[in-house]
Amino acid sequence: MKYVMINPSKLSGKVQVPTSKSACHRAVICAGLSNGISNISNVVFSEDVEATCEAMKNLGVRIKKEKDSLQVRGLEKLKPVNSSMDCSESGSTLRFLIPIGATTGEKLTFKGKGKLVERPLKCYYNIFDEQKLKYDNAGGKLPLTIKGKLKSGEYKIRGDVSSQFISGLMFALPLLDGDSKIIITTELESKPYVDLTMDMLKNYGVQIENREYKEFIIRGNQNYKSSDCEVEGDYSQAAFWLAAGLLGNDIVCEGLDINSLQGDKAILNIIESMNGKISIEGNKVKAIPSKTKGTIIDASQCPDLVPVLTSLAALSEGTTEIVNAARLRIKESDRLSAISTELNRLGADIEEKEDGLIIRGKESLKGGEVQSWNDHRIAMALAVASIKCTEPVIIKDASCVKKSYPDFWQHFRTLGGNIDEWSLGQ
CATH class of the missing domain: 3.65.10.10 (Enolpyruvate transferase domain)
Structure with a gap:
């Protein structure tokens, strides 16, 4: 079982986003x-x-x-x-x-x-x-x-x-x-x-x-034809760094296709609706420190963005409401319960509803020990929230990020994150 202790600090720099x-x-x-x-x-x-x-x-x-x-x-x-x-x-x-x-x-x-x-x-x-x-x-x-x-x-x-x-x-x-x-x-x-x-x-x-x-x-008797393919960068993973850039210092995400069909490209529009600043140049998207504000987020087409958007909203001015998110209860964890429970442990003000969340933003959170619920997106969202905590954040079962993003903690450190890692048995 892997623990990560994060000493709060602002992140900045460039990161090659993992592929979709x-x-x-x-x-x-x-x-x-x-x-x-x-x-x-x-x-x-x-x-x-x-x-x-x-x-x-x-x-x-x-x-x-x-x-x-x-x-x-x-x-x-x-x-x-x-x-x-x-x-x-x-x-x-x-x-x-x-x-x-x-x-x-x-x-x-x-x-x-x-x-x-x-x-x-x-x-x-x-x-x-x-x-x-x-x-x-x-x-x-x-x-x-x-x-x-x-x-x-x-x-x-x-x-x-x-x-x-x-x-x-x-x-x-x-x-x-x-x-x-x-x-x-x-x-x-x-x-x-x-x-x-x-x-x-x-x-x-x-x-x-x-x-x-x-x-x-769908016509039957079709034949698949071999083809070469280059996998594009993943917007759902870029979302963690874009949120971190809004809360900290400039972060540039490289390797993204601005014409992508990925539903999680919605992160760009949602950030703008929250008064966040981003700039796009070729395959690079830069998040610029911003005083983000609350909004209404429809999660029906981009459910994987909810954990990190909840962290961002918890540190934004005003109230954010996440709606049409009932399906998050049957993901790797009950993500509505997981992210609200753990962010509230850090000092956030989040109300859980049957199919969404109401998030009342704060300037900063306190910190403390939280659990990942063995869910990669919960662990990474909590890491983003640590940027604006006043005390260290300890995340239990932090190695679950390997499910989708094996290099997450390494990249977190490369961007200036101050973290200690240790393991306790199985």
Whole structure:
């Protein structure tokens, strides 16, 4: 168990933003479903990305790992080499691979650990029931064993639980013999993640017709075509440094695509709505120290930004309200409860609602000992809040950042952070 003690100080400097975990998952899967060799460059090997690589290898895909790149030799027809699929703690790996695995017709068991074991999969269970696919789980939790082959046709699915279910079907349905249609039965949240999936599929030769995010038409018997891909920088990770720059000194985030489809690019507009100052030059975004103000933040399309925006709002003038955020309760932790509980321990004034937060900003926070809830985004958001604390901040289970951003603490230190790290058993 790793502890980090942060002695409050302002951060400044330049940081190369890690590459998009969301884009990397998608590139590895599309390359793995292609006949031929694809090269994926600019890869950060977070625990989640490693989980997807291992899962695809378990389906017969050959993946050669270099320092910051992957060579993927895909298969048009997957051949599972092991019936057990370990998804570690990666929700994307699990939800993307379940329908892909179900195209093989083989018996497969999906395992995981941590919070992933209990994250909801009912959207898939409804499909399995309708198609009479055999499956078994541990009282609704992992491990999940499936046996049977997906059939083409109509797929009705909610759009307000997780876009990962829709993306998972988009990867799998083009491989089936007949044409399929995904019908969204509620308002679709996290549309940008679906856009990211369709854009990556297009890069690998697969076409999907989008009918106003209400229906998606997917032709069967499509062939993925091998393609090289350079993974772009991740706005959800840049958000931590941009918030740190607003609260401290200038921070420049490098490696971002200003034309990105990532939903978390919304951080730029949200910062402006909070009176924060940023400048953009090419692939660089600079955050400039600002007296930020409260606003209303709709989290429906960018839920991963909520933890760091809560830290920023807690140190902004006035009141901020985060709305349409109920889905955060079924992430790596109950993020609404986690971030409000831990920031309040540091002296913030945050009220938790069923589907959001009310944050009454303060000039500074006190400090103290907090927990990460084994959630990478909670740990990093608490680190950002430490900048304007009057006393040290100790974060328990700080090593959870490896899930998405293995170099976070190193980068924090490079930007001027004053931190001590130590471990206590397991």
